[in-house]
Amino acid sequence: MAKNMIIGQSGGPTAVINSSLAGAIDYAFGQKEIDIVYGMINGIEGFLDGNTINLSDIFKSNPYELNRMKLTPAMYLGSCRYKLKNDEKEYEKIIDLLKERNIGYFFYIGGNDSMDTVYKLSKYTVSHGIDIKIAGIPKTIDNDLVGIDHSPGFGSAAKYISSAVRAVAYDTSIYNVKSVHIIETMGRNAGWLTASSVLARHGDSIAPHLIYLPEVPFSTEKFISDVKQKLREYNSVIAVVSEGLKDKNGRYICAQKGNVDRFGHVMLSGTGAYLKACIEDEIGCKVRALEPSVLQRSGGHISSLTDVEEAFNLGTVAVKAAIKGQTGVFSTLKRTSNIPYSVEYKTEDVSVVANAEKTVPLEWSNSDGHDGTQEMIDYLNPLIEGVVQMPYRNGLPDYIDISHLDIKKQKYRE
Amino acid sequence: MAKNMIIGQSGGPTAVINSSLAGAIDYAFGQKEIDIVYGMINGIEGFLDGNTINLSDIFKSNPYELNRMKLTPAMYLGSCRYKLKNDEKEYEKIIDLLKERNIGYFFYIGGNDSMDTVYKLSKYTVSHGIDIKIAGIPKTIDNDLVGIDHSPGFGSAAKYISSAVRAVAYDTSIYNVKSVHIIETMGRNAGWLTASSVLARHGDSIAPHLIYLPEVPFSTEKFISDVKQKLREYNSVIAVVSEGLKDKNGRYICAQKGNVDRFGHVMLSGTGAYLKACIEDEIGCKVRALEPSVLQRSGGHISSLTDVEEAFNLGTVAVKAAIKGQTGVFSTLKRTSNIPYSVEYKTEDVSVVANAEKTVPLEWSNSDGHDGTQEMIDYLNPLIEGVVQMPYRNGLPDYIDISHLDIKKQKYRE
Numbered sequence: 001m002a003k004n005m006i007i008g009q010s011g012g013p014t015a016v017i018n019s020s021l022a023g024a025i026d027y028a029f030g031q032k033e034i035d036i037v038y039g040m041i042n043g044i045e046g047f048l049d050g051n052t053i054n055l056s057d058i059f060k061s062n063p064y065e066l067n068r069m070k071l072t073p074a075m076y077l078g079s080c081r082y083k084l085k086n087d088e089k090e091y092e093k094i095i096d097l098l099k100e101r102n103i104g105y106f107f108y109i110g111g112n113d114s115m116d117t118v119y120k121l122s123k124y125t126v127s128h129g130i131d132i133k134i135a136g137i138p139k140t141i142d143n144d145l146v147g148i149d150h151s152p153g154f155g156s157a158a159k160y161i162s163s164a165v166r167a168v169a170y171d172t173s174i175y176n177v178k179s180v181h182i183i184e185t186m187g188r189n190a191g192w193l194t195a196s197s198v199l200a201r202h203g204d205s206i207a208p209h210l211i212y213l214p215e216v217p218f219s220t221e222k223f224i225s226d227v228k229q230k231l232r233e234y235n236s237v238i239a240v241v242s243e244g245l246k247d248k249n250g251r252y253i254c255a256q257k258g259n260v261d262r263f264g265h266v267m268l269s270g271t272g273a274y275l276k277a278c279i280e281d282e283i284g285c286k287v288r289a290l291e292p293s294v295l296q297r298s299g300g301h302i303s304s305l306t307d308v309e310e311a312f313n314l315g316t317v318a319v320k321a322a323i324k325g326q327t328g329v330f331s332t333l334k335r336t337s338n339i340p341y342s343v344e345y346k347t348e349d350v351s352v353v354a355n356a357e358k359t360v361p362l363e364w365s366n367s368d369g370h371d372g373t374q375e376m377i378d379y380l381n382p383l384i385e386g387v388v389q390m391p392y393r394n395g396l397p398d399y400i401d402i403s404h405l406d407i408k409k410q411k412y413r414e
Numbered sequence: 415m416a417k418n419m420i421i422g423q424s425g426g427p428t429a430v431i432n433s434s435l436a437g438a439i440d441y442a443f444g445q446k447e448i449d450i451v452y453g454m455i456n457g458i459e460g461f462l463d464g465n466t467i468n469l470s471d472i473f474k475s476n477p478y479e480l481n482r483m484k485l486t487p488a489m490y491l492g493s494c495r496y497k498l499k500n501d502e503k504e505y506e507k508i509i510d511l512l513k514e515r516n517i518g519y520f521f522y523i524g525g526n527d528s529m530d531t532v533y534k535l536s537k538y539t540v541s542h543g544i545d546i547k548i549a550g551i552p553k554t555i556d557n558d559l560v561g562i563d564h565s566p567g568f569g570s571a572a573k574y575i576s577s578a579v580r581a582v583a584y585d586t587s588i589y590n591v592k593s594v595h596i597i598e599t600m601g602r603n604a605g606w607l608t609a610s611s612v613l614a615r616h617g618d619s620i621a622p623h624l625i626y627l628p629e630v631p632f633s634t635e636k637f638i639s640d641v642k643q644k645l646r647e648y649n650s651v652i653a654v655v656s657e658g659l660k661d662k663n664g665r666y667i668c669a670q671k672g673n674v675d676r677f678g679h680v681m682l683s684g685t686g687a688y689l690k691a692c693i694e695d696e697i698g699c700k701v702r703a704l705e706p707s708v709l710q711r712s713g714g715h716i717s718s719l720t721d722v723e724e725a726f727n728l729g730t731v732a733v734k735a736a737i738k739g740q741t742g743v744f745s746t747l748k749r750t751s752n753i754p755y756s757v758e759y760k761t762e763d764v765s766v767v768a769n770a771e772k773t774v775p776l777e778w779s780n781s782d783g784h785d786g787t788q789e790m791i792d793y794l795n796p797l798i799e800g801v802v803q804m805p806y807r808n809g810l811p812d813y814i815d816i817s818h819l820d821i822k823k824q825k826y827r828e
Contacts, residue, residue, distance in 0.1 A: 294582055
């Protein structure tokens with residue numbers, strides 16, 4: 001007998017997490033084992049508050065809308081940052097809510113924290129003999145998930161960063177004066193996005209000239225001397241730095257003494273802004289710091305088609321596995337070839353991915369840690385390939401309506 | 415008898431100034447009056463140093479390369495910021511250099527400062543009976559040129575800003591917590607780019623919630639109270655601010671006391687960063703400041719097709735006019751209809767545009783100066799229409815090679 005399905009999204013947004021959602025929904029609509037498809041609004045936290053949406057009503061008769069969702073960045077269902085407490089009552093409440101809706105299939109799209117939710121919940125259902133299949137669908141721009149060749153969401157963010165670096169290289173080429181541009185990428189502990197900037201190079205354009213991964217202890221003095229040296233060779237120097245750079249004592253560079261805002265607060269963002277001030281002081285040439293911030297994970301118009309399609313397929317694979325009876329798994333992919341690029345899809349036990357973190361192997365950086373090897377480039381390049389055919393309206397990407405997310409709650413002190 | 419032509423670029427870059435260059439070259443190649451087409455490297459300043467390039471050699475047999483140039487942001491010929499001195503010797507030197515190369519046609523692509531060069535040089539040639547036709551081709555992302563309905567380069571930057579605002583609106587919608595995002599746009603004296611963010615709105619998404627033009631005196635207290643009020647209505651508030659906001663005494667907001675870097679220097683950029691600190695202190699909710707910086711003028715992949723085509727046509731129109739004997743003019747366009755959008759091309763006396771500045775008419779903003787009227791939207795919307803078919807290679811926009819610009823001079827103190 002058919003049961004219902006519920007799906008949620010959790011953690012930080014990416015440009016393709018909605019593609020995974022679309023993939024899961026699209027596959028589910030064709031399966032006799034699944035009746036109604038529900039979504040949790042604001043993840044497991046919203047679900048505990050009774051916040052759900054009937055996705056069958058909205059999308060079953062409207063495949064074009066599902067295609068728009070596939071290409072819309074951020075999260076159609078909203079997100080949360082909520083870790084399940086090891087509290088029997090919370091589990092019971094979740095199971096009660098699931099049974100109320102006759103849910104037989106539960107999917108959660110997220111990063112390593114979200115996979116922890118899948119892990120705990122599936123352990124609970126199995127140990128209590130509850131027949132609800134629970135599976136994870138991976139995502140993160142940081143590419144720090146283990147048990148998967150690369151994380152959905154990363155390719156699009158990498159495409160954004162590398163095209164931004166190339167754009168800055170062109171922009172800064174026009175003046176015949178010495179200049180430095182510092183571009184700060186996301187990825188607090190894992191330098192994958194920082195490293196992806198190597199893809200900006202082509203032909204005679206070798207920007208970025210310097211790359212600073214968070215995996216390598218950072219010295220401001222060494223940075224200044226690296227920049228000085230590159231300025232001797234090049235008119236315009238572009239350095240890409242991770243937001244998470246730390247000194248040899250493990251202290252964030254952006255939290256150095258003196259990096260304070262107007263009220264004297266230590267600034268916890270702004271590694272690039274801090275280094276800009278250092279260069280102004282020590283070198284004195286023209287210098288700009290760029291922090292693409294959330295734009296690097298939300299630029300739907302520059303998504304990688306490879307990333308969009310893989311995210312979609314990983315949504316499909318999770319639903320397929322659950323219908324076949326698997327639980328406590330996540331959908332994953334393994335690269336089988338670089339040139340031509342190919343992957344195979346499968347599932348793995350979710351305990352593999354939950355709470356773990358994959359950083360950049362240092363042997364893929366050069367000896368001084370400020371560049372990427374050919375192996376790194378070969379790994380990264382297929383992930384940014386392909387251009388999406390974005391629907392435009394009135395000159396702008398025509399993303400799907402998300403007004404159901406505007407809950408207008410007031411969680412701030414005035 | 416055919417003469418040669420020279421063309422240069424000057425001022426700040428845009429995403430489509432190379433399209434004007436391509437339009438001028440493409441048209442010139444088909445005219446019997448023009449023999450060789452030269453480019454000045456780094457504008458009139460580079461030309462005075464003898465820095466030129468033979469564009470006929472590179473492009474005449476290679477129309478595909480010219481098409482790549484059309485879609486490449488920044489400046490293929492490099493730029494300068496150089497105002498002609500009122501110095502007889504400098505004029506004589508320029509004329510000598512032009513005669514040396516048998517130049518009969520001189521074109522300069524730039525903003526109001528660059529049009530001053532066209533103006534002065536054409537006045538000099540006319541008054542000295544020198545038969546060199548001199549014409550300007552307009553550009554600027556700021557849209558502050560007079561004598562033209564809108565400036566080439568503006569539409570693409572406006573498309574970048576409005577899509578960035580929409581992307582941020584989607585990104586920030588996912589969490590059920592109060593937050594504020596401040597997006598800082600370029601345009602120090604003219605608020606056109608700031609205003610263009612109104613185009614981000616669609617359907618139920620009304621971001622940006624607040625817009626602050628540099629034409630309206632800015633009060634930080636009023637800003638805080640505006641944001642507080644919007645936070646009562648909306649979960650997530652997006653404010654777009656001009657980099658050039660000034661208080662009622664005409665002092666830049668970013669140069670307020672206390673907005674200093676780690677060395678105590680007053681920071682001349684960072685209006686958004688300053689206002690972020692103000693909100694953190696006075697409201698205390700989650701707040702981010704985004705400064706797209708040079709990315710808003712260099713994002714070739716999100717150029718407006720309308721803008722690319724108009725820039726191309728304005729290049730053509732200038733060359734056509736010069737061949738017909740006009741000098742001391744610039745190519746311009748007049749809007750003849752909003753819906754359907756249409757323009758007509760013509761030339762105007764360059765004295766109209768030189769050194770003048772067009773700001774946003776305040777009647778196109780609402781009573782408090784923090785929004786745009788329908789008239790503003792109707793003016794702006796056609797300018798961002800159309801998607802370019804960008805050539806991609808290895809997953810990134812395949813811009814034309816610009817290695818001829820890397821002159822590696824060392825103009826900085828070490």
